[in-house]
Amino acid sequence: MNRDKVDLKKIYNQVIEEYNKTPLSVKFGWKHTYEEYTLKQITILYKLINSKSKILDIGTGSGIIPITFKKLGCEVITIDYKETSGEALDNIKLFGLKSLNVNLNEGKLPFESEYFDLIYMGDVIEHLPNSPKKILLECNRVLKKNSKMIVSTPNSLRLIVRLKTLFGYSPWPEIKTFYYDEYNGTHHHEYSLSELKFVFTDNQFMIEKIHLFEQNLKVDKRLNSLFGKIIKKILLLILNFTPKLRSNIILVLKN
Numbered sequence: 567m568n569r570d571k572v573d574l575k576k577i578y579n580q581v582i583e584e585y586n587k588t589p590l591s592v593k594f595g596w597k598h599t600y601e602e603y604t605l606k607q608i609t610i611l612y613k614l615i616n617s618k619s620k621i622l623d624i625g626t627g628s629g630i631i632p633i634t635f636k637k638l639g640c641e642v643i644t645i646d647y648k649e650t651s652g653e654a655l656d657n658i659k660l661f662g663l664k665s666l667n668v669n670l671n672e673g674k675l676p677f678e679s680e681y682f683d684l685i686y687m688g689d690v691i692e693h694l695p696n697s698p699k700k701i702l703l704e705c706n707r708v709l710k711k712n713s714k715m716i717v718s719t720p721n722s723l724r725l726i727v728r729l730k731t732l733f734g735y736s737p738w739p740e741i742k743t744f745y746y747d748e749y750n751g752t753h754h755h756e757y758s759l760s761e762l763k764f765v766f767t768d769n770q771f772m773i774e775k776i777h778l779f780e781q782n783l784k785v786d787k788r789l790n791s792l793f794g795k796i797i798k799k800i801l802l803l804i805l806n807f808t809p810k811l812r813s814n815i816i817l818v819l820k821n
Contacts, residue, residue: 572638574608581633590628590657598628603781603814607718608634610777610816611686614714615640619683622675622708625690626651626665629658632686636663645675650693650751673700677708685715692719692753702769706821715771715819722756725801725811726782759815766819777816778809 582598590596608631615621617639623632626646636642645668646654655665668676671694685705691698705715727737739752757765763773780802783789789798805812 572612574612574634575605577634577637578605578608578630581630581637584661585628585630585633588657588660590653594653596628596654598630601781602784603718603779604630606777606779607631607686607688607716607816610818611635611684611716612638614684614716614818620681622677622682622685624670624685624687624705625693626654626658627688629654629661629663631688632658632663633661636661643677647671650749670694670701671696673704675701675704675708679707680710681708683710683713685709685713687715687717689718689720691717692756693751695750695754698765699769702765702771706770709821711821713821714774715821716816717762717766717819718814718816719762720753720756721778721811721813721815722758722761723811724782724813725805725808726813728811757815759810762815762817766817771819771821773817774820775818777818778812779814779816780805780812782813 579600582600585591585598591598611621611631615635615638619635619640621632621635621640621642623629623642623644626632626644629644632642632644643664643666644655644658645666647669648655648667649669655667658665666676670690685708687705694701709715730737744750744752759776766773783798783801783805786798788794
């Protein structure tokens with residue numbers, strides 16, 4: 567495969583089309599639509615791998631990114647916890663991926679040391695109810711030396727959070743979204759950039775690159791009206807001058 571001629575956007579859209587025909591999308595409502603945020607992560611990952619790369623995907627979810635890299639010839643193993651992820655682990659098997667039921671809260675990964683060339687943890691760390699230290703040390707252990715880990719997560723200091731607080735609204739999910747559930751599947755702790763720097767350097771990772779991306783404003787359907795579009799344009803202009811207030815953080819890490 568000629569890497570320079572690979573159309574990642576086309577492959578991503580093909581994966582979306584195939585995924586949206588699966589039970590997880592059709593029966594359980596986990597539909598996926600095109601997102602620049604997801605394509606950005608695919609692009610970052612693609613620059614770090616080759617067709618023989620062994621990738622660990624932590625937090626299966628819809629599986630869009632691991633499915634994409636399976637199509638690109640990589641060996642991908644994805645892990646999630648069945649109690650909280652529903653049918654995600656079974657659904658991704660339809661694409662020929664190996665999936666394992668792993669409870670990250672136990673702080674152990676069922677792999678030998680220095681097995682993977684790359685680890686991807688996409689929008690997962692904010693869901694951990696306890697300290698991420700044990701699982702991040704495990705990530706370092708199973709990752710080959712001088713290899714990369716990609717982490718994406720919401721920015722706790724994003725502009726939308728500040729505006730909600732300013733106008734008297736809580737930035738956290740409403741209590742009713744998990745009050746009657748045995749497990750709180752919402753965010754337990756969202757991180758600022760300075761907190762992420764501390765967490766990963768404390769676990770022997772070096773931050774090679776930081777990408778600050780605005781996702782919230784681009785997908786918020788409440789801003790589709792004429793007035794909303796004006797507000798969106800103003801807020802995006804503000805974020806051009808204050809990138810640290812963008813909604814999402816993507817880190818490229820090296821162990």
